[in-house]
Amino acid sequence: MRGRGASTKVMAAGTALEPLSADSAEDIAAQEFARIVESHRPQIFRFLLASLRDVDLAETLTQECFLKAHRNWSHFRGDSSAMTWLMRIAINLQKDHWRNRRMQFWRQTRTNAVDLDEASEWLPNGERSAEQQMLAKEQVAQVWQAVKGLSERQRTVFLLRYVEERELSEIAAVTGLSEGTVKAHLSRALGRVRAELRGTR
């Protein structure tokens, strides 16, 4: 992988002195794609991990997502941001995965999803007392429990909003839903979380 300096040099050469050759255009595209992979990969992985609760599967689907993106990189016109485009690919891959698991249960789509207690164990070591840590873990477990009970679409919308911190318009673009539908899904998902926190699910 070449650095960004090389990319700007090629660009400068292309724009100022002579027209870009096919090779240098490909080089630029490859460098641009490498930069996008580097910057967006952790977010795609995090979203898939939260959706699937399976580290190995999240890694595999992240790889597939970027492989698919690389194959179609020449068709990406930049109508939406690269992140939106990648997230849409990731969501489609995830849908395909669930569909495969439902329809073709004999295929090797065994899940290694961790249980909710294990997922709730993860908390940053802040300046909190042991009691606060316990409380935080309990709350996280309750939210996981609520997320588990959400439909696939509600879960996607919920995670994009409250983990990935995406704007409503961006979520609508990623999921192909209207903003109103996104709000409705969020409202239902929040209702579930509230109920779980109150213990009245």
Added chain:
Amino acid sequence: MNWEQDVAGESPELEQALKHFKSSVDAWSDAAYSRPRTAAKLVVRHSRRMVAGWALGCVVVMGSLAGAVGVVVHRQEMARIAAQKAAEQRAAAAQGTTQPASVQPVSAQSDKKTPAATDRKVGVGAQDSARSQDEDLLASVDSDVSRQVPTAMEPLAQLMDDNGTQ
């Protein structure tokens, strides 16, 4: 619009829980993302699983093939035994029908005083009596087994008669 505005004015517990949830997912994701990859181990595990699957499949296929072959061989053996028995029975039956003729000379031999013509007469008489016995036996079986079959229109005619009388 920030997501915190979604829950603004609601219970602080909800906001706090969502914050904790996000930080928990972040921590988990960071840890999982930066962990050493175990691709080689996974490949080995997958290939082992695949080998085990193929071996199991082969065993099942071989077992079912062996079972099918066993069944075919067993049937052939049974058919051979049945054919052998049938042949033996046929041979015994044939022997049974020819026995009076073959036995006769022995009895004739035992009685050395009777002349040859008398022997022949006795043999023919014995054959005739055996044949008539067989015919009698067949006739009695026929009379036991068979019964009179009504003619094609007889039940209908009988029905008509019954209706007429009524």
